[in-house]
Amino acid sequence: MTFRKQSAAGLLLAAIVATTLPACAAIGLPHIGKKKTKEDVLPARKPTAAQNALIDKAILREKEVIKTVKDRAPIVETYIQNMRPDPVLGQVPDSDQHFLGRVEFSKIIGDTTYEVNKSTSKGTTNDGKLGFLKHSTSFLTGLGGSLHLTFHEAGFVQMLLMDSNSFDRQHYKFGFVRNDFLGNTPTAVFDVTPADGRRSYGRFFGRIWIETHNGSVVRFNGDFSGSDADHKEFYHFDSWRTNIQPDLWLPTSFYVEESDPKSVSRTLKFKAINHVWGYQLKVPPPDAANTSMDVVGATDVSNDAQDVSPLGAQRAWVQQAEDNVVERLFQAGLIDAPSDFDKTLEALAGNILAYNNITLSRPIRCRTMLTEPLESIAIGNTILISKSLLDTTGVVTQDGAQQMGNLNAILAFQIAHIILAHRLDTKFAFNDRLLFPTNAVFNRIPMHHTDADNLAAAKKAIELLNAKELADGQQYFGLYLQQLQQRVKALKALNEPLLGDGLVKSDTDSTFWLAALMPKGPKLDMKDLKQQAAMPLSSFLRYDPWTDQVITMHSSFEPLLSASDKMPFEVEPVYLKLSYYKAPADQAAAPAAAPAPTTDPNAAPVAAAPQQTATPQPAPPQN
Secondary structure, eight states: OOOOSSOOTTTHHHHHHHHSSHHHTTTTTTTOOOOOOGGOOOOOOOOOOHHHHHHHHHHHHHHHHHHHHHHHHHHEEEEEEEEEEETTTEEEEEEEEEEEEEGGGGGGSSSOOOOGGGGGGOBBOSSBBBTTTTTTHHHHHHHHHHHTTTOOOHHHHHHHHHHTTTTTHHHHTEEEEEEEEEETTTEEEEEEEEETTGGSSSEEEEEEEEEEOOOEEEEEEEEEOOTTTTOOOOOOEEEEEEEEEEEEEEEEEEEEEOOOTOOOOOOOOEEEEEEEEOOOOOOTTOOOOOOOOOOOSOOOGGGGOOOOOOHHHHHHHHHHHHHHHHHHHHHHHHBBOOHHHHHHHHHHHHHHHHHHHHOOOSOOOEEOOOOSOEEEHHHHHTTEHHHHHHHHHHHSSSOOHHHHHHHHHHHHHHHHHHHTTTTOGGGGGGGGGOOSSSGGGGHOOOOOOOOOHHHHHHHHHHHHHTTTTGGGGHHHHHHHHHHHHTTTTTTTTTOOOOOEEEEEEOOOOOTTTTTGGGSSOOOOTTOOTOOOOOOOSSSEEEEEETTTOOOEEOOOOOOOOOOOOOTTTTTOOOOOOOOOOOOOHHHHHOOOOOOOOOTTSSSOOOOOOOOTTTTOOOOOOOO
């Protein structure tokens, strides 16, 4: 890739880190000032004829990936944690930043880089939140403008696409390393270097994994070539893709980290995760400022229609507003498509009502927010819970009691809002109020409750959790909040809700709405290896970036060997279990049988509804 002003591979993350690190720390990276040469590269074997044929196929496949991505406008989310040493845990987050945007890659990918539009590079939305759901390049240019840096967005794209212009034999050399499996996907591993070595600034320099059936690059790991004295923004990254359609692997996640050269304990300077989803969100037409909604799948029930009472009309009006908002959030790419795990949450919510002898006019529905911050919200009778809140509370135990106790507490808080009739604004029952650009979602659909409503809901939630079937589970969420209290000041971005209710009352204190549960939990002890209060991010759910359905992970059991293994609320490296795409029709024809009960400690439990309610099993991954 060529750059007109400066090579900027990875500058999105560089810009963020530059604002949070001292200048002396930025220039203290171990490789700055050192000219990298070809001798830095470990030797690899010359590819055979068959391996060269696979490389040629991969080069052609990469062009198809670039073409597909250019026709899409997916959601891109970046979350960064700056690290500091800790005497017990080795290292802990010291600060964090979160960015979310819908990116039109057609405006970024090209032979030349996108020029920053200074008039649109203010970097904040009307409510002061940086970059939330800004469209396409305004998400990236706004980020640079707000940090007083000028950068080329093409560098950020390179971490997803390796080289969007010149991934070919003219510009790169390939050396065979080994054959390898990533999940159940067979791959051939190659070292890749620019044809003219490190002198070719901005080109990929690292290792790629090519799946051997169709020749698609499914993973690449490394950095970008050039003198680090001139290109301080180069960071090491590990980028992964998912087989979301036949013969099509698209970018899903990449992980970035850099070490602190001054740390005797090998503490990282920062680590970051980037997720991409919503590939079904196509680029909007140039003349379409608003988003319309079509009625799909409506059922004719006119023969069964009855007269509606005034109370029934009011409830139907509220449900109409609820349905409109939920559908609009789904169209914006913020919540998942209905999944089996959402049904599990609905079963648990139904149990909470049953244990308290409460009957609602209609059942509770649940969906998952795909974004990073810890939050939840009730929109009418639909409860939304963020993926990271579900991930970090998904503590693996042999009986599953800790995860279930955490889920019950989260659900009870929003069920309390529903019982107390803390309704959404019924103005959204009018469809025209939802015809606005996607980048205005956070401003135009404020769903969070007032402080008074949250206080009342917290009190009611404790009453719900005092039911004899639920009382024993209160201790687990109390322990979770104790752990979060230790990190809440450092992880401000993670605890700032985008749409609904956070766990923390306000920025000025570190108290929680459900703080009454904290004394009910055991005392937090980070040195106790039998106690796990909260999990790292991305530890329980993953998602299909094409369908936006969440999928329950079935991770192997990993025993804690030291306190540093706990890593609560932390970003961790990406390591996906890759598999080939399976059409939904194939899954419907041969549904997986429900597993028999097991006491195997290596089996990750799935949140299950107790007693009378059957819990659906998660569907097999569709990737």
